[in-house]
Amino acid sequence: MSDLLPGPVEVVGAGLVGTSIALACQRAGIDVLLSDTSAEHLRTASGLGAGRPKAPGDVAALVVVAVPPDHLGEAIAAALDTAGEDTVVTDVGSVKAAPLEAVAGHPAASRYVGSHPMAGSERSGPLAASADLFTGRPWAICRHDGASATAVRRVAALVEVCGAVPVMLTPAEHDKAVARTSHVPHLLASLVAGTLTGAAPEHLALTGQGVRDVTRVAAGDPTLYSQIIGGNSKAVAGLLREVRDRLDLALAAVADGDRAGLESLLAHGLAGTRAIPGKHGGPVQAVSAVHVAVPDHPGELARLFADVGASGVNIEDVRIDHDPGRPVGLVELDVAEGRAEHLLAALESKGWVTHR
Amino acid sequence: MSDLLPGPVEVVGAGLVGTSIALACQRAGIDVLLSDTSAEHLRTASGLGAGRPKAPGDVAALVVVAVPPDHLGEAIAAALDTAGEDTVVTDVGSVKAAPLEAVAGHPAASRYVGSHPMAGSERSGPLAASADLFTGRPWAICRHDGASATAVRRVAALVEVCGAVPVMLTPAEHDKAVARTSHVPHLLASLVAGTLTGAAPEHLALTGQGVRDVTRVAAGDPTLYSQIIGGNSKAVAGLLREVRDRLDLALAAVADGDRAGLESLLAHGLAGTRAIPGKHGGPVQAVSAVHVAVPDHPGELARLFADVGASGVNIEDVRIDHDPGRPVGLVELDVAEGRAEHLLAALESKGWVTHR
Numbered sequence A, B: 001m002s003d004l005l006p007g008p009v010e011v012v013g014a015g016l017v018g019t020s021i022a023l024a025c026q027r028a029g030i031d032v033l034l035s036d037t038s039a040e041h042l043r044t045a046s047g048l049g050a051g052r053p054k055a056p057g058d059v060a061a062l063v064v065v066a067v068p069p070d071h072l073g074e075a076i077a078a079a080l081d082t083a084g085e086d087t088v089v090t091d092v093g094s095v096k097a098a099p100l101e102a103v104a105g106h107p108a109a110s111r112y113v114g115s116h117p118m119a120g121s122e123r124s125g126p127l128a129a130s131a132d133l134f135t136g137r138p139w140a141i142c143r144h145d146g147a148s149a150t151a152v153r154r155v156a157a158l159v160e161v162c163g164a165v166p167v168m169l170t171p172a173e174h175d176k177a178v179a180r181t182s183h184v185p186h187l188l189a190s191l192v193a194g195t196l197t198g199a200a201p202e203h204l205a206l207t208g209q210g211v212r213d214v215t216r217v218a219a220g221d222p223t224l225y226s227q228i229i230g231g232n233s234k235a236v237a238g239l240l241r242e243v244r245d246r247l248d249l250a251l252a253a254v255a256d257g258d259r260a261g262l263e264s265l266l267a268h269g270l271a272g273t274r275a276i277p278g279k280h281g282g283p284v285q286a287v288s289a290v291h292v293a294v295p296d297h298p299g300e301l302a303r304l305f306a307d308v309g310a311s312g313v314n315i316e317d318v319r320i321d322h323d324p325g326r327p328v329g330l331v332e333l334d335v336a337e338g339r340a341e342h343l344l345a346a347l348e349s350k351g352w353v354t355h356r
Helices: A016-027 A039-047 A069-082 A097-103 A149-161 A171-194 A209-219 A222-230 A233-255 A259-275 A300-311 A340-349 B016-027 B039-047 B069-082 B097-103 B149-161 B171-194 B209-219 B222-230 B233-255 B259-275 B300-311 B340-349
Strands: A009-012 A032-035 A062-065 A088-091 A114-117 A138-142 A165-168 A287-295 A315-322 A328-336 A353-355 B009-012 B032-035 B062-065 B088-091 B114-117 B138-142 B165-168 B287-295 B317-322 B328-336 B353-355
Touching (some): A009 A016, A009 A069, A016 A039, A016 A149, A062 A149, A069 A088, A114 A171, A171 A209, A171 B171, A171 B209, A171 B233, A209 B171, A222 A233, A222 B233, A222 B259, A233 B171, A259 B209, A259 B222, A287 A300, A287 A315, A300 A328, A300 A340, A340 A353, B016 B149, B069 B088, B069 B222, B114 B149, B138 B149, B149 B165, B171 B222, B171 B233, B222 B233, B287 B300, B287 B340
Parallel strands (some): A009 A032, A009 A062, A062 A088, B009 B062, B062 B088, B138 B165
Antiparallel strands (some): A287 A328, A287 A353, A315 A328, B114 B138
């Protein structure tokens, strides 16, 4: 591993993602240099053991640019300008075509390979960092036509050091992929959430788990997401036009009482949910839900999961639905189809109030 | 309770919701009469102890119509036609203006009060029924102008017997409320999910938790939801036009590079997420997420929640994010802000790999 990724690694931008990468490298025994425009971030990240501030004369084998989306292009170009002639540069921004354009004419562009780890947190800053942030997460590696094989190998080695799963995509493919799997869903979730502002409280009293799920991502920072989504304008606008056309079809079907048309649109959506990769990248597994009423105080979830564990049934997913009027939560346990009856019987024998 | 809700209660339609209501009534000592066009459903529900098949000459104090959306109007009218002169009729359909229109001219319309329990399951049929299906759930009671006070009281008594939380709304208000909190979110989730059909597998490899959350409800039965959404066409179409107009604004902002406009739309969505009622109907509580890597086999979740329980920190929500390439799941625990550090320290002391 250290053959493919010799030190030191320089991390530009000691926020959540940059500091987490630095911690993963240090854990693997790779020397890390840190730089940040914020002296406080630099001090905090160094204090966490993520590396030492970069000094004049330091030359990195790999520079990882982890700055906000709007500053990626200039920061990547600056890294190519100032680094050694064998230094490879990558970035971890969530769009890939725009930063590449910013460095496409650079004489050292062959030493740049963009990348994008699919991990984050609603928290930010170095204090939220962890060497395990990327464990098992997809991490896109986006080589452009002029990238050198050495550069690609070195970035792949970083992904391996971080415990992530490499996904090879061209920059343009990557941007189309995240428009579909992240940016357009985020925008639509935000539009749905927007309809809830100003609604009467007695109307919102009917809010169930469904709309909470749909709108959860819309709680993200508007400034950050306007940079992310705005930085991928071409792919997002193209897909958003398709969604707008289908929304017009849905509106016409609803307004005209065209049940068959409405059902066909909903069936198209159902097919889409089945296209999402399942556990461990395999096909989606058919699951059944088991609902359990759980008193809302510490220890009850532990008791529940002890009883679930004793039943031998593996849990695929869990949700907690706090109901609005009572000191009880409804826990939804998703289990493989065919295992629900066994789990229900096991939990009921322990006194839990359940239903499917 | 039995003064306000004398027996027998007749349940028309022994599916999931009807049979669950019947079981709740029987548990409260109220005699239940069952009817269903399916002899098999009737036999199953009776066998579960939900009541006895209605016989000629039986007269109910309350008829609960629990048939599919497209048959509600005729079934309510039939119940008013054939029931006793003191019999109150309600239904549990998910739209309320359309069935009311169907019986508005009926001479006994004063004995009808529509209602809507906010509970269900992806399962259907009497075998999935439970007397606890409605515990703690909102249940809208939708009196129309001509409804008698006796009728309203009797339906409210049913809601209480079922352990649900009554929410008083006019039929028109109810339909606007569910368009906003359920039908339009469902449609938009379905449109987002539809964009995933036919996407390249290597693009879908970047799928994260966000798009899974956004599209989860779109896995619902298209036939049922086309009836539900199509039956609320006026309220849905009105709100859907508002969403379409905002989508056009979003599209223009993205295509024109108008970052401020995009950020403003996203900020509007963020405000909407904060309008959703929190735990127990109170204000939304600020939570922090703690992520824990959990080996993917039975018993590990039990061990985790035992350690969580021992820490004394209450869990507000749980999600499991199965990552695509590894035999490990990431469990996200949401806890009150200010409790995350304590939980992290407690879990790390037990050997768990965590990050915020």
